[in-house]
Amino acid sequence: MSETYRLVKTIRLAFRLARLRRMADKAAPDSSRRSERSRRAIFDAALALVGEVGYDKLTIEGIASRAGVGKQTIYRWWPSKAAVLLDAFTVGVEDYSAQGLPDTGDLAADLKAVLHATVDEFNDPAFQAPYRALAAAGANDEELSRTFVARLMEPGTRVYTDRLRAAQEAGEIADGVDLRIAAEMMLSPFSQRWLMRTGELTYDFVDTLVDQVLRGLRPRD
Amino acid sequence: MSETYRLVKTIRLAFRLARLRRMADKAAPDSSRRSERSRRAIFDAALALVGEVGYDKLTIEGIASRAGVGKQTIYRWWPSKAAVLLDAFTVGVEDYSAQGLPDTGDLAADLKAVLHATVDEFNDPAFQAPYRALAAAGANDEELSRTFVARLMEPGTRVYTDRLRAAQEAGEIADGVDLRIAAEMMLSPFSQRWLMRTGELTYDFVDTLVDQVLRGLRPRD
DNA sequence: AGCGAAACGAGACGAGGCGTCTCGTTCGGA
DNA sequence: TCCGAACGAGACGCCTCGTCTCGTTTCGCT
Numbered sequence: 317m318s319e320t321y322r323l324v325k326t327i328r329l330a331f332r333l334a335r336l337r338r339m340a341d342k343a344a345p346d347s348s349r350r351s352e353r354s355r356r357a358i359f360d361a362a363l364a365l366v367g368e369v370g371y372d373k374l375t376i377e378g379i380a381s382r383a384g385v386g387k388q389t390i391y392r393w394w395p396s397k398a399a400v401l402l403d404a405f406t407v408g409v410e411d412y413s414a415q416g417l418p419d420t421g422d423l424a425a426d427l428k429a430v431l432h433a434t435v436d437e438f439n440d441p442a443f444q445a446p447y448r449a450l451a452a453a454g455a456n457d458e459e460l461s462r463t464f465v466a467r468l469m470e471p472g473t474r475v476y477t478d479r480l481r482a483a484q485e486a487g488e489i490a491d492g493v494d495l496r497i498a499a500e501m502m503l504s505p506f507s508q509r510w511l512m513r514t515g516e517l518t519y520d521f522v523d524t525l526v527d528q529v530l531r532g533l534r535p536r537d
Numbered sequence: 538m539s540e541t542y543r544l545v546k547t548i549r550l551a552f553r554l555a556r557l558r559r560m561a562d563k564a565a566p567d568s569s570r571r572s573e574r575s576r577r578a579i580f581d582a583a584l585a586l587v588g589e590v591g592y593d594k595l596t597i598e599g600i601a602s603r604a605g606v607g608k609q610t611i612y613r614w615w616p617s618k619a620a621v622l623l624d625a626f627t628v629g630v631e632d633y634s635a636q637g638l639p640d641t642g643d644l645a646a647d648l649k650a651v652l653h654a655t656v657d658e659f660n661d662p663a664f665q666a667p668y669r670a671l672a673a674a675g676a677n678d679e680e681l682s683r684t685f686v687a688r689l690m691e692p693g694t695r696v697y698t699d700r701l702r703a704a705q706e707a708g709e710i711a712d713g714v715d716l717r718i719a720a721e722m723m724l725s726p727f728s729q730r731w732l733m734r735t736g737e738l739t740y741d742f743v744d745t746l747v748d749q750v751l752r753g754l755r756p757r758d
Numbered sequence: 759a760g761c762g763a764a765a766c767g768a769g770a771c772g773a774g775g776c777g778t779c780t781c782g783t784t785c786g787g788a
Numbered sequence: 789t790c791c792g793a794a795c796g797a798g799a800c801g802c803c804t805c806g807t808c809t810c811g812t813t814t815c816g817c818t
Binding site for chain 2: 370371372448449451452453454455456457458461462464465469470473493494497498500501503504505507508509511512513514515521524525528529530531532533
Binding site for chain 3: 796803811
């Protein structure tokens with residue numbers, strides 16, 4: 317019995333060492349040989365499943381089997397289900413922030429127009445499940461949240477600060493206003509309401525919000 | 538074999554029915570016989586463990602063993618680890634929102650004073666882990682988030698709207714301003730920065746935020 | 759004070775997902 | 789053309805889940 321125990325212990329140790337060695341090698345699979353077909357199938361499966369069963373019951377096994385893919389293919393390329401979902405979601409959104417906000421010269425109207433579209437987007441069930449899941453996972457996982465913010469939220473905020481800067485240069489916004497904070501005054505109440513369900517996301521809400529924020533930004537005469 | 542299978546199936550069915558019946562009965566354990574000692578031990582264990590291992594690795598088994606309590610005692614009274622944590626956390630915070638915001642007549646100073654204290658609180662590691670965990674769990678669990686918001690966030694927001702209303706009645710804030718949205722303009726950028734780690738929580742930040750929000754609320758001459 | 763029922767601590771149990779490890783098979787780059 | 793790496797499939801041991809079953813303790817009622 318003691319003999320067996322020692323053997324088991326030795327084997328375990330060997331495994332642990334092998335694992336450390338592998339982490340040092342950093343695996344490094346050859347991405348030029350990667351199957352694009354599997355990659356897409358995994359994204360589709362992940363997005364579909366998170367909508368159907370929710371994030372907590374989303375499993376790597378489930379994604380693999382739905383995608384018709386071996387589990388190892390997922391483990392080879394992603395460290396966690398959150399990472400899979402982040403990539404899957406990013407693919408579907410990546411071209412979004414390319415063009416920036418419209419600039420018709422009417423700041424309030426431009427902001428309202430874009431935020432109306434965003435209201436619709438955030439009220440779309442297909443969009444909600446993965447985005448909520450990622451935001452939640454990010455709250456507990458600092459590493460993930462850094463990527464999440466850098467890849468999805470930061471670009472979104474930037475188009476607003478850019479538009480506000482244009483308005484400031486046109487004299488519609490007072491000098492000395494902190495544009496980053498101004499953007500947060502508009503966007504954070506929006507995200508907060510949605511994420512924590514503290515209120516409805518309606519056109520009326522964003523209209524009042526935009527007006528009330530801009531009221532404080534205009535130059536005093 | 539077919540015989541055995543049928544037997545197993547019958548047993549399973551019986552279990553399922555029993556479960557449904559129990560759910561219909563809604564369990565309804567007798568709360569007058571509940572052990573206060575176990576309840577406190579579970580709260581202490583849950584808060585300690587979530588700080589040590591994080592929410593994802595927090596397990597009911599872990600809480601039970603740390604608290605010196607049977608697993609069933611937890612499952613009897615709470616539906617999930619999130620619910621345990623919510624109760625545990627609420628006990629530690631419940632007297633907080635009783636007294637309302639100070640009213641020295643200087644609105645900006647009052648708001649900054651309270652928000653400085655809140656900055657310190659949200660930068661405290663002992664506070665972070667359970668609060669983050671609950672916010673994240675709430676994002677995916679609508680039922681939980683309703684309780685979370687009603688029990689912790691809504692009372693917190695209300696003290697701000699109350700103080701703003703007093704200021705409005707004193708003529709420091711223009712009529713027609715939506716005070717709920719005004720409060721969100723101050724609080725949401727704060728929570729958002731903290732939860733999603735989109736920025737630092739500093740005294741400077743909240744000072745600028747308060748000034749920039751109040752700037753828009755004052756009556757026009 | 760004594761009884762009975764219900765909650766309790768402890769832990770066994772089957773289910774199912776984890777992450778790792780084979781297998782052959784397929785497919786892309788030299 | 790051929791070598792090797794990535795692939796689909798799935799077996800494996802491990803772990804935690806939520807339920808169920810023991811005796812034991814504790815509380816409310818009589």
